[in-house]
Amino acid sequence: xxxxxxxxxxxxxxxxxxxxLNCDYTNSMFxxxxxxxKYPAEGPTFLISISSIKDKNEDGRFTVFLNKSAKHLSLHIxxxxxxxxxxxxxxxxxxNDYKLSFGAGTTVTVRA
Amino acid sequence: xTAVSQTPKYLVTQMGNDKSIKCEQNLGHxxxxxxxxxxxxxxxxxxxxxxxxxxxxxxxxxxxSPKSPDKAHLNLHIxxxxxxxxxxxxxxxxxxAGxxxxxFGQGTRLTVV
Numbered sequence: 297x298x299x300x301x302x303x304x305x306x307x308x309x310x311x312x313x314x315x316x317l318n319c320d321y322t323n324s325m326f327x328x329x330x331x332x333x334k335y336p337a338e339g340p341t342f343l344i345s346i347s348s349i350k351d352k353n354e355d356g357r358f359t360v361f362l363n364k365s366a367k368h369l370s371l372h373i374x375x376x377x378x379x380x381x382x383x384x385x386x387x388x389x390x391x392n393d394y395k396l397s398f399g400a401g402t403t404v405t406v407r408a
Numbered sequence: 409x410t411a412v413s414q415t416p417k418y419l420v421t422q423m424g425n426d427k428s429i430k431c432e433q434n435l436g437h438x439x440x441x442x443x444x445x446x447x448x449x450x451x452x453x454x455x456x457x458x459x460x461x462x463x464x465x466x467x468x469x470x471x472x473s474p475k476s477p478d479k480a481h482l483n484l485h486i487x488x489x490x491x492x493x494x495x496x497x498x499x500x501x502x503x504x505a506g507x508x509x510x511x512f513g514q515g516t517r518l519t520v521v
Binding site: 298328330332337338339340341342345383385389390391392393394395396397398400401 | 464500
């Protein structure tokens with residue numbers, strides 16, 4: 297039973313434009329959310345996170361938005377760059393959880 | 409200086425064999441994990457150790473046995489390998505529960521033939 301869902305398996309965007317990745321979750325006990333970026337043949341690397349007490353967190357070109365009532369979060373990348381082409385995983389955990397629950401990932405392709 | 413390193417990166421073996429994957433972290437974290445990424449690309453938790461104590465053991469066949477000799481190491485031993493065990497296995501570490509990011513190794517692509 298997938299508690300974290302990324303319904304868009306892929307996204308293609310032109311260089312310089314905005315990339316918007318979406319993620320939904322079903323477990324109301326989740327209160328910490330993360331985005332990971334993964335290149336082929338490498339492990340996932342942490343990108344940005346947000347606690348449930350916030351609705352927005354920004355780090356350079358990356359911004360994560362959290363809508364707790366809708367159980368929805370999104371990652372905005374502005375502007376998109378060719379090096380952003382990768383698989384992006386949404387993950388979540390509860391305050392007493394050790395494990396992360398992951399979505400299936402969204403493959404982003406940034407076109408020149 | 410790699411934070412979480414796992415070996416080997418690639419492993420090709422025949423059905424029925426026994427194999428091990430090793431993982432080491434130099435971040436000083438107290439918790440280590442094994443995740444499996446299957447053919448559908450889902451990353452799913454298998455095991456977790458906190459201070460050498462097993463704290464997570466998801467529904468995984470008994471053929472899989474984790475071993476944590478110390479806080480910095482978590483190895484995965486697999487007995488009697490089956491075709492369905494083919495996947496990418498990721499080791500990770502974090503500090504405690506709740507908030508805090510997990511750091512992942514580069515993965516071990518296991519292919520059972």
